[in-house]
Amino acid sequence: MTHLQRESCELAIVGGGPAGLAAATLAAELGVETVLFDEQSAPGGQVYRNVEANAPRHDALAAILGGDYAGGLALVRAFRASGAAYEPESAVWQVAASGKVGVSRGGRAYLTRAQRVVLATGAMERPVPVPGWTLPGVMGAGAVQTLMKASGIVPDRPVVLAGCGPLLYLVAVQLVRANAPLVAVVDTSAATLAGTVRAALPLLPAFAGDLAKGLSWIATLKARRIPIHKGSRLVVEGTGRVEAVTFDSGGRRVRIATSLLLLHEGVIPNNQVTTSLRCKHVWNVAQAAWRPETDPFGATSSARVAVAGDGAGIGGARAAVHRGRLAALDAAFRLGRIGRDERDARARPERTALAREARLRAFLDRVYRPAEAVRPLDDDTLACRCEEVSAGELRGLIAEGFTDLNQLKSFSRCGMGQCQGRMCAGTVGRILAEGLATDMAAVGHYRLRIPVKPLPLAELAELGHADRNDKPVLEVADGDPSQRI
Structure with missing residues (x-):
């Protein structure tokens, strides 16, 4: 497990949580050249963050975090032993439809090309924009x-x-x-x-x-x-x-x-990368969130890209493991390591287990539907904390005739702050849907542009492994010059 500026790899996995670990472990075992890029300094993701250091402890912290958390250690150890390459402290700021992946690590940015990309970016907490929610504390x-x-x-x-x-x-x-x-x-x-x-x-x-x-x-x-x-x-x-x-x-x-x-x-899929790729997304009514449209193996409408884990729809840590393995099996099939029959045979127990987990998730979605996070906002409540735009200001723009979500973004600057819409996209969409007397599926979602993570200009200027004859070096969607920078 080395830390390199790689020019290429067969399979790039983004995210070191349950789905990413399971996908990387199985893909490497099937002979796929696999690299896992992870923002954290150690594998585990949000669910099993720092589990290698905490789980073996016999002190109060181990007891506080509990047995479910400690159970993630087995996943991490299997990944460590798999032979998959691990690139910690690596922020992925671009994934292009061509398989080009932009990475920032240690103050330097570089591009690597992958034949297949599995996004295991997980979930994020749903913003709860109530009056006073931006106060310190x-x-x-x-x-x-x-x-x-x-x-x-x-x-x-x-x-x-x-x-x-x-x-x-x-x-x-x-x-x-x-x-x-x-x-x-x-x-x-x-x-x-x-x-x-x-x-x-x-x-x-x-x-x-x-x-x-x-x-x-x-x-x-x-x-x-x-x-x-x-x-x-x-x-x-x-x-x-x-x-x-x-x-x-x-x-x-x-x-x-x-x-x-x-x-x-609750939590919602972290779909910044799939949104920037212009992947097809669907509005999940039960979870009140957007998710990328995927096939049973996690493949998206972008030919080289799959999504595993909660990024494809909230399912929990156990479901994420099964989704990660399904994505790995499909990657191994597409890369010629296994045949279709072997892929499908090995996928059956994973899909059966995933269907079982879906029953519990449906129950949780039903009894724990968000209430405060989707309640109509008072005019004075901030919808976008980065740009400090209130719900009343957005309603004023809608009353003036702004009916397109991305048009509203351009004129209000909601979604143009450092969080790139993570904290406000759902709220702004909801306010627009209310103003137009329609639903979230009808108003759509933000069009994101790269970089999906903050990238210093100094790193961009010294971009490693960029093809200087390929202009521009930053691409979002193949074949669509309007989406290139």
């Missing part, structure tokens, strides 16, 4: 979990968790185990606990362990006397930083003082 629940995994850092000030989804309760339990000052949990989901239990009954034979685990998290919080509120219409209060959160609960307005508010309403 408001974070995503996953961000605090990342701090625990990466550095063993836990909050030392009063914390409130607000939102919905399994991760909300997992993080709450982890904070309790870490003796962090958790003040309350505000559950914004519409489903009641009794209704959730009833909906889960058909899943008991296959997923008893998963369902029991979720109930145990709630029981742990109740045993520690952590208040759990059903709430809606969140508002963050504070002057200069968060001081309290208020919400409707049981017919009254509740206010809870806090110094740290963690918001979470």
Whole structure:
């Protein structure tokens, strides 16, 4: 596992989480020249971040993070032993339809050409744009979990968790185990606990362990006397930083003082690269998110590119592993390492397991539909935090006749900040859909241009392995000069 500026490879995998690790391991075992590019310094992704260092520990941190997290160590070890090349601390800022991959590492950028690319970029937390969400002291629940995994850092000030989804309760339990000052949990989901239990009954034979685990998290919080509120219409209060959160609960307005508010309403596919490639995307109504259109092996409408894991639609860590293996099998077939019959035969158990996981995901999507993250915004609430554009400003432009999402982006600058629309794309699309009395599928999504990650001009000027006779060196879509820089 070396760190090189590679001119070419057979298979480039982007992302070192469960899907990327599984895909790289199997592809290398099948004889494919495989390189995994990963932004982190060690494999594991967000789910298993820093697992090699944390899992073998016999201290409080290992107990806090739990057995599911430690289970990721087996994936990492299998990858380390597979023979696949590993390029850590490597940010991929471009993937072109031709297989050209732009990488930035150690202050230098370079291009490499891959015959096949598997994007295993995973998911990101869904932004929750409530009034006051940009105040210092408001974070995503996953961000605090990342701090625990990466550095063993836990909050030392009063914390409130607000939102919905399994991760909300997992993080709450982890904070309790870490003796962090958790003040309350505000559950914004519409489903009641009794209704959730009833909906889960058909899943008991296959997923008893998963369902029991979720109930145990709630029981742990109740045993520690952590208040759990059903709430809606969140508002963050504070002057200069968060001081309290208020919400409707049981017919009254509740206010809870806090110094740290963690918001979470599920995760959405991280599809910046597939969007920049102009891959076909579909609106997933159940998950309220865009995802790239893929075949059973993860192949997209871009001939050389596949997507594995949550980037193709949220399925969870176990599903990501199966999707990664399916993408690897298809890559090995396309690259001539195995035949179609072998690919299909080896794919059957993976597809069966994936179908099983889809049953649990459908249940979670149903009972934990985002509420606060899709509620109509007050005019004063910021829709785009990078450019500080409010919902009211966007509605004003729509009233003036702006009916195209990308036109709205150009005139408002929403989506043109450093995050490249990661934090505002869904919100701006929703405001436009509301203004036009239509749905998200009708308004579409942003057209992204490269680089999809910030790239210093100094690195671009010294771009390694660029063909100086191929102008321009940065390409987005083959055959479409208007999409080249």
